[in-house]
Amino acid sequence: MKPIDKRVIMLPCSIRIREHFFVRRLLTNFITVSILCVNVVSFAQDVAYPVPEHFKVAMRDGVMLGTNVYLPEGEGPWPVILTRTPYNMKRSDRRAQRYFDDGFAFVTQDCRGKFTSEGVYEPYQTDIVDGYDVIEWIAEQSWCNGKVGMSGRSALGINTNLAAAADPPHLVCGYVVTAPESLFDESYFMGGIFREHFRGNFMRITGAEDQIPILKSRVVLDEKWKRTDLIHHRHKINIPIYNFGGWYDMFARGAINNFVALQYHGREGARGNQKLWMGPWAHSKLDGDLEYPDAIGLNRGFDEEMRWFRYWLKGEQNGIMDEPAMTYHHLGAARKGKVSDRNRFFKTDVWPPVSRDTRYYLRADKTMSIVRPTELESATSYVFDPADPIPTVGGANYNNLPDRFPIRVGPVDQREISDRQDYLRFETQVLDEEVTIQGRIEFELWASTDAVDTDFMIKLVDVYPDGYEAIMIDSPIRTRYRDGRKPGDIRMMTPGKPELMVIDLWSMSMTFEKGHRIAIHISSSSFPRFEVNPNTGEAPGESTMGARKAVNSVFHDAGHSSALILPVTDLEF
Incomplete structure (x- = not known):
């Protein structure tokens, strides 16, 4: 690795292992010999998760954000996949392993003011510039080949979209699962009405209940809202983005509108290079009374993500860009045990169709x-x-x-x-x-x-x-x-x-x-x-x-x- 950039501090406790990058979990509980034998068999089948190097990366205003870097075995440099999360980046070990299997390095970062990062947490207020800064820092590192992709679902998908709107030179593509075009009018309010169950309870469980009355009073569109809403920055995006959504998702409107805006009206690097997959599910899984066939297709999202990154970051000619731009599940009657044949997936290059x-x-x-x-x-x-x-x-x-x-x-x-x-x-x-x-x-x-x-x-x-x-x-x-x-x-x-x-x-x-x-x-x-x-x-x-x-x-x-x-x-x- 090249000398540490002056904008980054590597924590003294960082574990820097190349030859022994993978470690096995230790058995710590006292158990009987017979149970131990069973557990050893199971233990041997467990996936050994990679250990990250931990950095503090300086943003343009000097605030240091906690960042974990996972490098695969072998010699780099590698293309890199980035996520930025408000939910604790330490949960990313399994995800790193999946990216390793396809030959990618993986970087994850705690959002400003969360967990290992300094600063004050104001949801999405600085994620455009913070996303830009960490992407360009990654591109300068000796283990990066200059190609960065960004991925995320929900809040992490929002961060992906906002970073793309900053137009960082080394961000090649993005993969976004269930994210809105407008936080203001999809996540916090709908039709001018506060989303009590989702946003109100989310603030309660994160210790921000006292901020609910203040948030409710901000129901009129202002400049602060515009800083966080992709709909006001989408025209700056110049990369391919794959949106993966569901008809019953609370952000379904955003997935479709973001795709349409960029695919047909975007900048040169975005126009004609977008993908959209719409399934019969809600925000993370199939919900409700109906039994749509192939609803397990939600898991297809990871397969599509890796095809997407292999094409754009590694140049693999896997046919993904030869396929129609949109795949969607058409909904028909779906009572349990009485599913209609009108339920099926279609592919198209035109959305919406002539109607x-x-x-x-x-x-x-x-x-x-x-x-x-x-x-x-x-x-x-x-x-x-x-x-x-x-x-x-x-x-x-x-x-x-x-x-x-x-x-x-x-x-x-x-x-x-x-x-x-x-x-x-x-x-x-x-x-x-x-x-x-x-x-x-x-x-x-x-x-x-x-x-x-x-x-x-x-x-x-x-x-x-x-x-x-x-x-x-x-x-x-x-x-x-x-x-x-x-x-x-x-x-x-x-x-x-x-x-x-x-x-x-x-x-x-x-x-x-x-x-x-x-x-x-x-x-x-x-x-x-x-x-x-x-x-x-x-x-x-x-x-x-x-x-x-x-x-x-x-x-x-x-x-x-x-x-x-x-x-x-x-x-x-």
Whole structure:
């Protein structure tokens, strides 16, 4: 190894081993001879994990970040794969071994202010520049051949995207699993509503509960949010990135939108060099009631990652760039034991495919029809009581919190809340032929309230012939943010006045099969997924007036035609 760079300090306790880089775990418990014999056999089969060298790497402002370097046996230099984590880099030994098997060195770093790193932890605020600095430090080391790839899932994927946005000269490619395009509008808020279960509980278990009111008050887009949101920096990315996501993941929108923006509209090094894989899973695994085939494909992510890095970092001609840019699981009926053949993987170079925007209008008799209302129909109203919110029943929720914060994830039967009077349900007639949709889904909601501010939750539901109701996707909106999230966009409701709100229901590739019904469910709460609106119009995080009930109304007449907009396609099976 060349002399230590002046920007790095190698800790005295670092273990610097080349010939004996792999070590076996020691048996420390007293056990009987018979048990010992069994354990020795098992022990001999264990993987021996590599031992890293530990460094302190200086960022441009002098803050030292803890960094572990894993070098494979043999003579370098090697291409290097980097991850940056807020979750403790010491958990990376197994991952290092997997990269070793393919001839890569591996570097992992604790984010600023976490574990072995100095500084103050402010999630993602400095990860663009910190990512740049460590990548260029790696490239200067004698054990690096000048080619660096970056990888990560969730928070680590966010860090990968942000580092790519810094455009470091030696970052060749990235591999990102389940990461958003906007922390502001996917991770912390949705439709202007705080993500209570995910973000609130995440802060509680990390000792930052006192910061929740402050965070809730930052619901308007400002310059600090823009520093962390890829959507404001994506145009700077100039490398190939492979996005790996799931239709039921809470960051599904980000995976698709990041791919589309870079693949078709990116800089020269990014445009035409992106990949996307979308499966039937949530944030880390298959969840919910349905039994999608080949859901084990989530494990395929590592195989694809290594193919990706071997191609871009080692020049291996493995055919990955000869394949279509996007692989996706098309969703069909998937009740356990009754899985439809409409469930299958497809490959394409074009997303979204050509489609016909088809409107399904809500009607006063709680039906949905492609025929637009031509008469005056009375609005459908309900009373929303913040003291009795509707429970969250499935959807694109986070599934990795401790058991004391339970929430169901993915496609779950909605019938358990079907008898509530504050929960509206509109359905098509039984379909006499299947309806296939691919692309972005929207809902045009005409609604009013007797309050100055309230919430609306929209669910897209697939109703099976036996009455089972699978939630496919849901999305909320806080009425004061119906025109946007910038300071000048905020507009309170005029009590009783109908307003048009367009709700983004993200994207999907699925078939509503013959004999099924398409449904829209509308309410004003989903707890604990989202914080509950007190209906008072007070600033988020500053409620002092308590809460009040609101009478909320959904319109479906000739002049106020609420409608689901589906991107209908003619997919050939």
